[in-house]
Amino acid sequence: MKKNVAIGGALLAISSTSFAQGSVTLYGLLDTGVEYVSHANAEGKSVVRMPSITGELPSRWGIKGSEDLGNGYKAVFALESGFNVNSGTSGQGGRLFGRQRWVGIDSPYGTVAFGRQYTMTYLAVIDADVIGPNMYGMASRDSYLPNARSDNSVTYRGKFGGLTVGAQYSFGRDSAGTGNSPGQGICAGQVPGEMTECRSWSTMLKYDGSWFGAAASYEEQRGGAGAAASFFDGLKPVALTAAGDRDDRAQANGYVTLHGMKLVAGWIGRWVDTDASGGPNLRSNLYYASASYQFDPAFTLDGGVYHIIVSGQDARATLGVVRGTYYLSKRTATYLMGSYLTNSSHSAFSVSSGGGGTTPAPGQGQLGMMVGLRQLF
Numbered sequence: 001m002k003k004n005v006a007i008g009g010a011l012l013a014i015s016s017t018s019f020a021q022g023s024v025t026l027y028g029l030l031d032t033g034v035e036y037v038s039h040a041n042a043e044g045k046s047v048v049r050m051p052s053i054t055g056e057l058p059s060r061w062g063i064k065g066s067e068d069l070g071n072g073y074k075a076v077f078a079l080e081s082g083f084n085v086n087s088g089t090s091g092q093g094g095r096l097f098g099r100q101r102w103v104g105i106d107s108p109y110g111t112v113a114f115g116r117q118y119t120m121t122y123l124a125v126i127d128a129d130v131i132g133p134n135m136y137g138m139a140s141r142d143s144y145l146p147n148a149r150s151d152n153s154v155t156y157r158g159k160f161g162g163l164t165v166g167a168q169y170s171f172g173r174d175s176a177g178t179g180n181s182p183g184q185g186i187c188a189g190q191v192p193g194e195m196t197e198c199r200s201w202s203t204m205l206k207y208d209g210s211w212f213g214a215a216a217s218y219e220e221q222r223g224g225a226g227a228a229a230s231f232f233d234g235l236k237p238v239a240l241t242a243a244g245d246r247d248d249r250a251q252a253n254g255y256v257t258l259h260g261m262k263l264v265a266g267w268i269g270r271w272v273d274t275d276a277s278g279g280p281n282l283r284s285n286l287y288y289a290s291a292s293y294q295f296d297p298a299f300t301l302d303g304g305v306y307h308i309i310v311s312g313q314d315a316r317a318t319l320g321v322v323r324g325t326y327y328l329s330k331r332t333a334t335y336l337m338g339s340y341l342t343n344s345s346h347s348a349f350s351v352s353s354g355g356g357g358t359t360p361a362p363g364q365g366q367l368g369m370m371v372g373l374r375q376l377f
Contacts, residue, residue, distance in 0.1 A: 028061030033372020051354025093178030110158025120204035122148035124217035136339030183230030234348025244276030315347030
């Protein structure tokens with residue numbers, strides 16, 4: 001009995017020491033409000049609602065942690081779940097950890113990780129556009145951009161001074177079969193004998209200095225059973241049924257900070273080629289510029305202009321947005337924002353990225369306004 005107690009005590013001591021060398025953090029964000037959208041359907045009727053997806057930032061909760069392995073190496077992980085505050089439902093097709101779920105090793109030479117992760121497209125744009133995954137902005141021009149993530153991914157990211165390099169490879173970007181990201185359909189992949197079906201890869205090169213920065217990225221997605229490519233312009237998505245079909249995006253952006261103001265400009269090009277399945281080839285170019293100024297620690301004003309052209313579908317749209325954020329504390333903020341969208345005669349982009357249901361008639365402009373509250377924990 002004494003021997004067993006001694007062994008148990010020793011194991012407990014070892015366990016306590018091991019846990020003391022690691023850390024686990026629970027975190028989250030809740031963001032919601034009330035939105036008004038004009039001409040929210042083909043009949044031109046407006047809507048007042050609580051949107052399901054976002055306000056300034058998507059709501060989420062997560063767990064992240066690390067354990068020191070010695071000699072500059074750490075085991076790291078993240079589990080992150082998106083949810084809709086208005087209804088309590090899970091995002092990302094109902095997945096429990098649909099935003100992120102990965103484990104990896106961090107070292108002086110960079111981080112290698114495995115699981116469901118963001119692609120380099122997301123990482124290259126997230127620090128550039130000051131509006132970010134806002135209700136009105138880049139997300140309503142191309143909803144994939146703030147949701148650029150893939151299952152079955154291996155990633156590498158290394159930071160060397162101000163320079164960051166990254167690469168990502170996915171063996172099949174939608175293993176759950178619930179739709180990986182908006183506008184992509186379903187593409188599970190990992191089929192015997194079909195090495196390229198539903199595959200994706202991306203690369204990134206990024207520099208951040210004391211007052212300026214720049215980034216570039218490239219991403220390729222291959223087609224497969226159930227895959228699609230939507231341009232979010234009100235027209236039917238293009239099917240990418242063959243493994244040789246491709247949906248590619250390239251981007252370049254840069255920013256400067258002057259006298260407390262951050263100024264950003266960027267371009268995102270997209271190429272959808274469906275020669276392998278006998279479909280069309282389409283192109284789009286998204287140009288944007290945004291700016292942010294913090295008047296004092298409690299108030300920030302920002303805004304942006306976004307213009308997209310979809311060749312082959314004769315669709316064009318321009319969106320402008322202005323947003324004011326007032327910080328009630330370090331963790332709580334309230335905001336008011338407004339946006340106006342113009343559509344060309346054949347396009348039906350929506351001003352809002354708040355979960356669908358606001359597609360106007362082709363050629364119709366839209367006004368969107370939202371007041372909201374967000375809380376960090």
